[in-house]
Amino acid sequence: MRSFIVSSINTFVACTLVVVASRSAAAQSVVYSPPRDAAPATIIEIEDHRSGPRIGAAYLFGGSVTAEHEGVHVQPMMSLFGWQSEHPFSTGIPGAPLPVVELIGLIGGLEQSRPLLSTSMILGVRQPNGWEAGVGPTLTGAGTQVTAAVGYTHKLGYLNFPINLAVTPGRRGASLSLTTGFTKHTR
Numbered sequence: 001m002r003s004f005i006v007s008s009i010n011t012f013v014a015c016t017l018v019v020v021a022s023r024s025a026a027a028q029s030v031v032y033s034p035p036r037d038a039a040p041a042t043i044i045e046i047e048d049h050r051s052g053p054r055i056g057a058a059y060l061f062g063g064s065v066t067a068e069h070e071g072v073h074v075q076p077m078m079s080l081f082g083w084q085s086e087h088p089f090s091t092g093i094p095g096a097p098l099p100v101v102e103l104i105g106l107i108g109g110l111e112q113s114r115p116l117l118s119t120s121m122i123l124g125v126r127q128p129n130g131w132e133a134g135v136g137p138t139l140t141g142a143g144t145q146v147t148a149a150v151g152y153t154h155k156l157g158y159l160n161f162p163i164n165l166a167v168t169p170g171r172r173g174a175s176l177s178l179t180t181g182f183t184k185h186t187r
Contacts, residue, residue, distance in 0.1 A: 049086060050153065050160055052183035056080040058108055062173020066116055066141030067109075074114045080179055082106035084162075088126070097125045102134065106179075116140070120147050120166075130154065138168050145170055158185050 060076045067074045082105050089099040102122040109116045117140070124134020130153045138147045151164035160183045168175040 049088065050162060050183045051085045052083070052181050054080070054082045054084050054104065054106065054179045054181040056164075056177055056179030058175050058177035060173065060175050062170065064109075064116060064142075065171055067114055069141065072114055074109050074112050074116070078109040078116070079111050080106045080108045080177060081110065082179075084181065095128050097127050100124050100126050100132065100134070102136075106177075120168075122147065122149055124149070126153075142171065155185055159183065160185050 056079075058078055058080050060074070060078070063076065064074050084105075085103045087101050089101075091098065100123075102120075102124065104120045104122065106118050106120075107115050108118065118138055120136060120138040122134040122136040124132055124136075126132040131151070132153070133148075133150045135146065135148045138145045145168045147166050147168040149164055149166035151162055153160050153162040155161075161180065162183070163180045164178070166175075166177045166179070168177075
């Protein structure tokens, strides 16, 4: 019976602290203002989904484990073709960084008649001035790795032109890729 009373008191105290903390946090307001020296936000809008085709090149430091498993040789420098689907998440704060989730499917090595497939899911953030960075898992024929990526999107008329640099460490080397593409600017 004593342990029940002590447990009940502990639960009551914990619940009280949660309620007090949540009311205190709700009473505070946060106003985000970009740094004064930041470039003006001209290309980022909540409804501007940036899904579209991608083209680029990759360099495989240490070779391709997938190609070796298939008994073939590939040159370390190869082309990349694919598609990026993206979904931004509104923070509700004008001018604040925008969380994004990107799903990227690529085929590399087509010019060598050795298609190597990869799919990445990048969780990242985009700044109002077009710079972005993220990290996430990549699935290839050799297994899974973690990819880190940075990029910038330039707006020209009704089109966005992203350029991204990604590094994916592997089992015995790394892949360094540079991709670009285009998407329709929705405004």
